[in-house]
Amino acid sequence: MSTENVRVGIVGCGNIADNHYQAYQQIHGVDIVAVCDVDLDRARAFAAERCIPHAVASVAELVELDLNAISVCTPHPTHEAVVTAAARAKVNVLCEKPIAADVAAAERMVAAAREAGITLGVVFQRRYWPSMQRLRRAIDDGRFGLPMLAHCQVLLHRGSEYYGAAPWRGTWVADGGGVLMTQAIHNIDLLQWFLGDPVEVSAKAGTFVHRGIIEVEDTAAALVTFASGAIATVTATVAARPNLGTRLTVTSDRGATVVLTEYPEGADALEEVWTVRGEQALTPSLAGALQPDMPVSEVNARLLRLHRRHVADFIDALRTGREPFVTGEEALKSLRIVQAVYQSTRTGLPVAIGECSVNPAFRHLDAAAQETLA
Ligand SMILES: NC(=O)c1ccc[n+]([C@@H]2O[C@H](COP(=O)([O-])OP(=O)(O)OC[C@H]3O[C@@H](n4cnc5c(N)ncnc54)[C@H](O)[C@@H]3O)[C@@H](O)[C@H]2O)c1
Incomplete structure (x- = not known):
């Protein structure tokens, strides 16, 4: 990868997306260019609150924005379609756990990433x-x-x-x-x-x-x-x-x-x-x-420190050409x-x-x- 800034996008603007946003934001030389959600209003609100330039409703539009990498923060069974679309566009992926909700789908994702020559990392921050x-x-x-x-x-x-x-x-x-x-x-x-x-x-x-x-x-x-x-x-x-x-x-x-x-x-x-x-x-x-039982948002906030390390590892893997800490095969x-x-x-x-x-x-x-x- 060149020495230019890494341009990233986030797919899915729900609970965990902010951990990815905050984690990317701390890394020097990373630009958070766009977010994507099938609920476009949600994507727009997420982007507006964080001054992210683009909000789109589909991965097809997202990958048109000359990105180097995306984070996948959508429900499990949607991971395959998002990851394979990114692979086709030669965009690297950091996907939330579980890699998919189905082993056959996950195997197709790993194969698509390998064939496209992109990096596929999966978040297991614990x-x-x-x-x-x-x-x-x-x-x-x-x-x-x-x-x-x-x-x-x-x-x-x-x-x-x-x-x-x-x-x-x-x-x-x-x-x-x-x-x-x-x-x-x-x-x-x-x-x-x-x-x-x-x-x-x-x-x-x-x-x-x-x-x-x-x-x-x-x-x-x-x-x-x-x-x-x-x-x-x-x-x-x-x-x-x-x-x-x-x-x-x-x-x-x-x-x-x-x-x-x-x-x-x-x-x-x-x-x-x-x-x-x-x-x-x-x-x-x-x-x-x-x-007392705490809301999931508080659990996610406690885990932010670990998301930061995972995202930093992923970006370093892209910059140095090594494998990420948790690969698709491992996940x-x-x-x-x-x-x-x-x-x-x-x-x-x-x-x-x-x-x-x-x-x-x-x-x-x-x-x-x-x-x-x-
Ligand atoms: N690592 C962790 O600790 C951790 C914590 C929470 C969630 N997660 C994972 O993150 C993923 C998302 O979970 P969440 O709790 O943030 O979900 P959520 O329901 O809060 O948000 C998901 C978002 O994705 C959007 N979406 C759905 N299908 C889409 C598609 N095809 N393209 C674009 N956007 C789409 C939805 O509109 C929604 O805004 C899940 O896989 C979950 O397991 C991981």
């Missing part, structure tokens, strides 16, 4: 927490040992105000999934980042508390096995009240255990337990009064686990990773699938 990076380093340099057992626990709260705020939320067709696809995918990404390639999933998911409000799962439990032989459990809900945040526990073949706790949601994950030899420490992270791994949970729920059987490339919710959306999935 990887930037210092505690997560510390564990990754401890695994890489051999101090931790080989992860063999893990538990990923997601005890969040989302209520009717959250699902009511955007019509796409909580539907199979427009959201592609529930707590796993939208919230726990962050934690599942971290799980696979530490444990490596997943190979098989057995799971159950269902709608236990938000029946009548959402059709996707609000609660799920899964057993995941990995190519290394490691095993992990995942439990996740958006029906915990109050919200108790998330926790990732990893134990190695040497007996070292770390427990990394995000509480309240969006706050830096703390090393609640860290028993790597010679570095033992306990931190009572849940001590004190329970925090596919957590989606494969989530989709295997849906398939295992549907069949009642273990699912080999890769066995199911189409989200069962999309393949059917018929009465039988809805009965088992909802």
Whole structure:
């Protein structure tokens, strides 16, 4: 890429778009040229408030503006169309998680990016927490040992105000999934980042508390096995009240255990337990009064610091020609686990990773699938 300023656009002007805007704004030599939203009034208002020169209603118009890169901040099932349109126009992409709501779609996106020679990065900003990076380093340099057992626990709260705020939320067709696809995918990404390639999933998911409000799962439990032989459990809900945040526990073949706790949601994950030899420490992270449930906008604001690092990495990757921190291929791994949970729920059987490339919710959306999935 030349030494000229990097010209960027943002697609989707909803909740998370401002994190991308603020993150780009802090980088020297980046110009935020345009925003795009199918709701043109929303795009215009977003642009006007931030003095962004252009607001358009389609990606086709956006890519006419001689951009180097776009951020994709639209609902999950729309990511594919936006990313492939950008790839055709040779515009690099930083896409919000999950990469797509369907493995087959995500694979097409990765292939389109590769064929076009563009950079495709995906946002999994929780990887930037210092505690997560510390564990990754401890695994890489051999101090931790080989992860063999893990538990990923997601005890969040989302209520009717959250699902009511955007019509796409909580539907199979427009959201592609529930707590796993939208919230726990962050934690599942971290799980696979530490444990490596997943190979098989057995799971159950269902709608236990938000029946009548959402059709996707609000609660799920899964057993995941990995190519290394490691095993992990995942439990996740958006029906915990109050919200108790998330926790990732990893134990190695040497007996070292770390427990990394995000509480309240969006706050830096703390090393609640860290028993790597010679570095033992306990931190009572849940001590004190329970925090009241906070609006998602506050969670996103807490995560801004991490979005800044992710966006800075993406821009640096464009400038230097290296791969971004989280590539499209890497982002596919957590989606494969989530989709295997849906398939295992549907069949009642273990699912080999890769066995199911189409989200069962999309393949059917018929009465039988809805009965088992909802
Ligand atoms: N990394 C994180 O922590 C984080 C946090 C929140 C949301 N997200 C992700 O960001 C994405 C957006 O979530 P949100 O909460 O901001 O959603 P939102 O509903 O608040 O905003 C989405 C916007 O996209 C627009 N839109 C829909 N289809 C479009 C299209 N084809 N082209 C252009 N605009 C379109 C909608 O009109 C809306 O304004 C989702 O994939 C979500 O998972 C990530």
